[in-house]
Amino acid sequence: ERMIEVNLLTKRYGGTTAVRELTFAVRPGRVTGFLGPNGAGKSTTLRMVLGLDAPTSGTATVSGSPFRDRARGLRHVGALLDAGQVHGGRTAAAHLGALARSNRIPRARVDEVLEEVGLAGAARRRTGGFSLGMRQRLGIAAALLGDPPVLVFDEPLNGLDPEGVQWVRGLFRGLAAEGRTVFVSSHLMSEMEHTADHLVVIGRGELIAAESLAEFAARG
Ligand code: ADP
Numbered sequence: 001e002r003m004i005e006v007n008l009l010t011k012r013y014g015g016t017t018a019v020r021e022l023t024f025a026v027r028p029g030r031v032t033g034f035l036g037p038n039g040a041g042k043s044t045t046l047r048m049v050l051g052l053d054a055p056t057s058g059t060a061t062v063s064g065s066p067f068r069d070r071a072r073g074l075r076h077v078g079a080l081l082d083a084g085q086v087h088g089g090r091t092a093a094a095h096l097g098a099l100a101r102s103n104r105i106p107r108a109r110v111d112e113v114l115e116e117v118g119l120a121g122a123a124r125r126r127t128g129g130f131s132l133g134m135r136q137r138l139g140i141a142a143a144l145l146g147d148p149p150v151l152v153f154d155e156p157l158n159g160l161d162p163e164g165v166q167w168v169r170g171l172f173r174g175l176a177a178e179g180r181t182v183f184v185s186s187h188l189m190s191e192m193e194h195t196a197d198h199l200v201v202i203g204r205g206e207l208i209a210a211e212s213l214a215e216f217a218a219r220g
């Protein structure tokens with residue numbers, strides 16, 4: 001089973017090639033890290049996987065077909081992207097409530113996921129006052145809302161305190177143990193060491209390695 005499949009994926013912005021003929025698959029039941037330095041093309045790739053950006057050439061599929069409607073697709077794929085960007089004027093509960101409504105997800109899930117990410121006490125607070133760590137937790141709550149089989153997290157450890165980092169690692173492991181596909185980007189190998197089982201490594205938009213963490217570490 002290959003829940004996320006990227007085949008000869010290429011993205012050019014004017015004269016810049018952000019992603020070049022990238023081919024890899026992400027399987028269920030484990031946490032796969034997506035590692036590469038800043039500017040390597042991770043976000044560009046994830047945006048194409050999520051159907052938010054069109055490839056210049058090649059394909060990205062989720063569960064066998066291109067993923068098109070992220071705004072209404074929360075029951076298929078949950079994603080954390082740009083945690084900084086939430087409507088500041090709404091409360092955490094209202095933010096998730098709107099997402100639940102447009103995705104036909106029972107309202108009761110909002111309280112469940114707020115509890116799960118440790119934001120139950122902040123449910124009625126406006127998100128504009130949230131720290132980056134709280135916004136990360138809120139973004140993770142949005143990703144979990146629809147109970148999707150595939151989850152994508154772009155730099156989810158940014159802004160979390162050490163306790164938050166431990167929590168998020170446990171969360172990812174639990175999701176993988178349930179058989180879900182968990183794909184997590186980071187620019188730091190040190191973050192991936194205790195987070196991922198498997199790695200997709202890119203540099204300058206090109207694939208460097210796709211192998212287990214142990215295999216990658218053994219190469220030095
Ligand atoms: P990463 O997520 O690994 O830090 P990005 O995918 O954000 O990398 O960026 C990869 C490359 O593509 C960088 O050189 C970046 O400047 C460029 N890039 C990303 N988005 C755009 C855009 N909208 N317009 C032009 N260049 C872009």
Ligand code: ADP
Nearest residue numbers: 070071073074077078079080085086099142143
């Ligand atoms: P808007 O354009 O009004 O911000 P969106 O539907 O694009 O509406 O997103 C609203 C909020 O929900 C944003 O913070 C966005 O990051 C989040 N969001 C949208 N789709 C998803 C998804 N599939 N997984 C997680 N969060 C999502």
